[in-house]
Amino acid sequence: MQPADIPSAPNFKRPTGIFNRFDTRELVFRALVTLAAFTVAAILMLMLFELTRTAWPAISKFGISFLWSTDWNPPKERFGALPFIAGTIVTSLLALVLGTVIGVGAALFLVEFAPPWVRVPVSYVVELLAAIPSVVYGLWGVFVLGPWIQHTAGPYILDYFSWVPFVKGPVLSVGILAAVVILTIMILPTIVAISRDVIAAVPRSQREGILALGATRWEMIRIAVLPYARSGVLGAAILGLARAIGETLAVALVIGNSTNVPDSIFSPAYTMAAVIANQFREVENPMHEASLIYVGLVLLLITLLVNAIARALVWRVTRGQITTVIE
Amino acid sequence: MIAAPVRGRRRRRSVVDAIASGAMIAAGLGAMIPLFAILVFILLKGIPALNVALITKNLAPPGAHGGGLKNSIVGSLMLIGLTLLIGLPPAIATGVYLAEYGRGKLGFAIRFLVDVLAGVPSIVIGIFVYSAVVLNMGRLHWLTGSDQKFTAFAGGIALALILLPVVARVTEEMLLLVPQLTRESAYALGVPKWRAIVTIVLPAASGGIMTGVVLATARIAGEAAPLLFTALGNNFYSTDIFRPIDALPLRIFIYATGPFQEQHEQAFAGSFVLVMLVLAMSVGARLALQRRQR
Amino acid sequence: MTAEARQLADTQRLPDATGAAVRVLGLTAWYGPVAGVRDVSLDFAANRITAIIGPSGCGKSTLLRCLNRMHEVVKHARVDGQVLLDGRDIYAADVDAAVVRERVGMVFQRPNPFPTMSIWDNVGVGPRLAGAHSSELSDISEWALKKAGLWNEVSDKLRTPAIALSGGQQQRLCIARCIAVRPEVILMDEPCSALDPVATIRIEDLMRELAREYTVIIVTHNMHQAARVSDFTAFLLAEDGQGGQLVEYADTDTIFTGPGDQRTESYVTGRFG
Numbered sequence: 001m002q003p004a005d006i007p008s009a010p011n012f013k014r015p016t017g018i019f020n021r022f023d024t025r026e027l028v029f030r031a032l033v034t035l036a037a038f039t040v041a042a043i044l045m046l047m048l049f050e051l052t053r054t055a056w057p058a059i060s061k062f063g064i065s066f067l068w069s070t071d072w073n074p075p076k077e078r079f080g081a082l083p084f085i086a087g088t089i090v091t092s093l094l095a096l097v098l099g100t101v102i103g104v105g106a107a108l109f110l111v112e113f114a115p116p117w118v119r120v121p122v123s124y125v126v127e128l129l130a131a132i133p134s135v136v137y138g139l140w141g142v143f144v145l146g147p148w149i150q151h152t153a154g155p156y157i158l159d160y161f162s163w164v165p166f167v168k169g170p171v172l173s174v175g176i177l178a179a180v181v182i183l184t185i186m187i188l189p190t191i192v193a194i195s196r197d198v199i200a201a202v203p204r205s206q207r208e209g210i211l212a213l214g215a216t217r218w219e220m221i222r223i224a225v226l227p228y229a230r231s232g233v234l235g236a237a238i239l240g241l242a243r244a245i246g247e248t249l250a251v252a253l254v255i256g257n258s259t260n261v262p263d264s265i266f267s268p269a270y271t272m273a274a275v276i277a278n279q280f281r282e283v284e285n286p287m288h289e290a291s292l293i294y295v296g297l298v299l300l301l302i303t304l305l306v307n308a309i310a311r312a313l314v315w316r317v318t319r320g321q322i323t324t325v326i327e
Numbered sequence: 328m329i330a331a332p333v334r335g336r337r338r339r340r341s342v343v344d345a346i347a348s349g350a351m352i353a354a355g356l357g358a359m360i361p362l363f364a365i366l367v368f369i370l371l372k373g374i375p376a377l378n379v380a381l382i383t384k385n386l387a388p389p390g391a392h393g394g395g396l397k398n399s400i401v402g403s404l405m406l407i408g409l410t411l412l413i414g415l416p417p418a419i420a421t422g423v424y425l426a427e428y429g430r431g432k433l434g435f436a437i438r439f440l441v442d443v444l445a446g447v448p449s450i451v452i453g454i455f456v457y458s459a460v461v462l463n464m465g466r467l468h469w470l471t472g473s474d475q476k477f478t479a480f481a482g483g484i485a486l487a488l489i490l491l492p493v494v495a496r497v498t499e500e501m502l503l504l505v506p507q508l509t510r511e512s513a514y515a516l517g518v519p520k521w522r523a524i525v526t527i528v529l530p531a532a533s534g535g536i537m538t539g540v541v542l543a544t545a546r547i548a549g550e551a552a553p554l555l556f557t558a559l560g561n562n563f564y565s566t567d568i569f570r571p572i573d574a575l576p577l578r579i580f581i582y583a584t585g586p587f588q589e590q591h592e593q594a595f596a597g598s599f600v601l602v603m604l605v606l607a608m609s610v611g612a613r614l615a616l617q618r619r620q621r
Numbered sequence: 622m623t624a625e626a627r628q629l630a631d632t633q634r635l636p637d638a639t640g641a642a643v644r645v646l647g648l649t650a651w652y653g654p655v656a657g658v659r660d661v662s663l664d665f666a667a668n669r670i671t672a673i674i675g676p677s678g679c680g681k682s683t684l685l686r687c688l689n690r691m692h693e694v695v696k697h698a699r700v701d702g703q704v705l706l707d708g709r710d711i712y713a714a715d716v717d718a719a720v721v722r723e724r725v726g727m728v729f730q731r732p733n734p735f736p737t738m739s740i741w742d743n744v745g746v747g748p749r750l751a752g753a754h755s756s757e758l759s760d761i762s763e764w765a766l767k768k769a770g771l772w773n774e775v776s777d778k779l780r781t782p783a784i785a786l787s788g789g790q791q792q793r794l795c796i797a798r799c800i801a802v803r804p805e806v807i808l809m810d811e812p813c814s815a816l817d818p819v820a821t822i823r824i825e826d827l828m829r830e831l832a833r834e835y836t837v838i839i840v841t842h843n844m845h846q847a848a849r850v851s852d853f854t855a856f857l858l859a860e861d862g863q864g865g866q867l868v869e870y871a872d873t874d875t876i877f878t879g880p881g882d883q884r885t886e887s888y889v890t891g892r893f894g
Binding site: 025026029030032033034036037038039040041043044046047050051053054101102103104105106108109110112113114122124125126127128129131132133134135136137138139140142143144185188192216217218219221242245246247248249253273276277280281292293296299300303304307308311 | 340341343344347348350351352353354355356357358359361362364365368369372416417418420421423424425427428429436437439440441442443444446447448449450451452454455458459462488491492495519520521522524525545546548549550551552555556559576579580583584591594595598601602605606609610613
Binding site: 203205206207208209210211212213214215216219223224227228230 | 689691694719720721722723726727729731733734735736737738746747750751795798799802
C-alpha cells in the first residue's frame, strides 16, 4: 500500500510510432538507406554503360580486332591496343610470380620463424608499404631504381643472362624490368598480409601430426601447412594481380612509353593504364580519345574478371566471413 | 642410434630444411628493404628541399625560380573536404543498409557489387567521371556560372567513388561488431529500429568507422590518376569548386615528368610532405584501432 | 617396479618384438615459469601397455609429450632431466628431435588426418619422407592398414579423401599412419576421448594387439579404460601448483585393488578428480 506523500511519476512517454512495418519514419529511413545501397551498386553498371557509349566510335570502327592490332597511329586515326594489353599482361604476371614467391616466403617467415618481437614490427612495416602513394613509388623509380638498372643491375644481367630469351640490350633506365620491380613491391603488402593470416590459421593439430612422424620444419610447411592454406594464398595472389593490372602512375613513370610490342625485359613499353594516363590530356582527334576510352573499357573488363575469381577463391576459404577491403 | 644409409638421408633432409629456412628468412627480411629504401630516398631528397615557401608561395611559372606548392596543398585539402562531403553520406548509408537490412540474398548481391567497385582501377574511374560529368558540364551552366569543363567538383566525385566502397564495407563491419544485445535492449525499451540505429548503434560503432574513414582518406590523399582528367590541375591558385584545381600528388607527377631541376626539387619536397601526412594518418588510425581492441 | 612385474614383463614378449624400454630420470617440464611435471622418474616396460592417469592438470599429457620431444614445440617450453630410449638420452645435445619422433610415434586425442590427402597418401606420408622406395611404400601402407584393422573397410576406396571417414576410422587411420614409420614406442594421448563407445572398444582391442610388437604408453582420464587395457599404471598428481609428480607406479591390478598410497586410493575410488 503506497504512502500518500509519494508524488506520482511524471508521464514522460511521448507517442512513438508503432514498431512494425507501417511506421512512416521507419519506412522513410529504410527507403533512404536502401536507395543509397542500390545506387552504389548501380554505379558499376552505369560505368560499363557510360564507357561503352563514349568509346562507341572506336568500337564500331575497329571492333574486336582492336584487341590484337598493333597499329597505334593517332594522326592517321589507326588504333590497335595489343602493345598495351601485352605490356599489361607481361608486367602484371611477372610481378605476380615474383610477388607471390617473395610474399609467401615472407609470410612463412613471419608465422613459422619470427618471435613476436620481430613479427609485429615487420608485419607493421610491410603494411605501411601499402600506404605510400603510387606517385611516390614512381618518383623513386625514376630517380633511384631506373639509374640503378641502367648502370648496375642491367649490365650485370646482360653479362650473365643474355642466353635467356627476352634478355637483350640496350639497357635503359626505363622499361619492363623497372615496371615489374615496382609492381612487385606494390603488391607485396597485399600478399604478405593475407597469406600470413591464412597460414597462421592452419590448426596446430595438422602441424603436430606431421612433426610426430619425424618431419623437419620445411617438410611440415611443405606437406601440412601450404596445402591447407592453398586457396587462401591463391586468392591473395590474384588480389595482388588485380592491383598490379590497375596500377597507373608508378608504372607510367618508369615504363618508357613506347607503343611497340616489347621484345626484351629492358624494352620500353606501355600498359593500358599508363597509356591512358599519358596520352589522354593530349589527344589529337576525337577518334584518339574514343580509342583510349575503349582501352579503358577493356581494362575494366579484365579487372572485373580477375577480381571476381579472386573473391570467389578467398570466399571459399573463409566461408563467407567478411574480408576487409582496407589492408 | 641410426643405420648408415638412413643417416645420410636424414642429413640430406636437414640440409634441405636449413636451405629452405634460410630462403624464408631472407624473404621476410628482404620484404622490408623496399620500404626503407623509399623512405630513405624521401628523407634524403625531400628534407633539404623543404622551406617555408612551400606553403606560402604559389606555383611558379614553368622554368621560373622560387614559388611554392601552396596551390597544390590547399587544393588537396579542398578536394579531401569535397570528397568527404560527397562520398561519406552515401557510403555510411550503404553500410547501414548492408548491416541492418541487407542480410539476405539482395544484400549479398549488393555487397558483391560494392566489393567489385572497390577493385576498379582508379584511372578507369577517372575516365568514367570524365565521360559522365566533365563532358556534360555545359548542361550545368546555369548552376556553375562558368564554362569550365574540368572542375574540382568532378575531381571530388571521382575520389568519392574510390572512397565509397571502402567506407561502406568498414561501416558494415563495425556495425556488425556492435552486439545484438545492444539493439535488443533498445527495442525492448520501445525504440523503433531506425532510431535505435541512428542514436545507439551507429554511435557505438562510430570509433571504428572513424578509423576506417581516416584510412580511406589517407588513401585518396595520395591518388592522382583519377584527377588527371577531372580536376586537371591548375597552375594558378583557385578554391573555386567549379574550376580546375591542383592537388599535391598530381603536381608531383607533373613536376617529376618535367625537365626542370627546380621542379624536381619541389616534387621531392612535396613527396616528403605527402608521405609524412599519409603515414601519420595510417599509423594513427591503426594505433587507435589496436587501442580499441584491447 | 616390483620384481614380479619385471618377470611378468619378460614372459609375454613376442620373439621379434621391436618394443623398446623407456626410462625417465628426474624429468621436469616447464611452460615458461610454470612446471607441468616435476621431478618424475619411472621405467616404462618394453612391449607392455602403461597407462598414465590422474586428475585434470596433473601433467599426464605433458609427461607423454616429453617422451617424443613434442613438448618443445610449444613456445617457451623447456625440459630438465633425462629420457632414455634404449639407454640413450633423447635430450642429449647431439640428438635430432625429428629422429626421435621416427622411433617414438604419437596418436593424438582428436584424429588429425591430413585433409588434402587421400587415405592411401596419409598412411604413406611418413615412410615416404623417411625414404621408402615406391615399391616398398605400397607394401608398408597395406601392412599398416591391416595392422590397424582398417584395411577391410577402406581397401576399395584408398584414393578417396581421408576426412570422409568416420571418427573411429580416422583414428585408426592415424594409428596406421603412425606405425607405418615402424616406431618402437607408441604414445597415445587420450586416443578414444573423441570417439563413441563402439569405436573405443575397437581401439582398445587394437592397443592390446599393438603391445605385442611395440611399447605402448597411453594417457587416459578414463580409469575403467586404464584398468581394462593396461599392464602397468602410473598415477600423477599436481599439488599446490607445483607441477605434477609421480605418486605411485605399479602393475594395474595393485593400483586399482590395493594401492600403496592414500592419494591413489582416493583417486581410483572416485573421491576426487
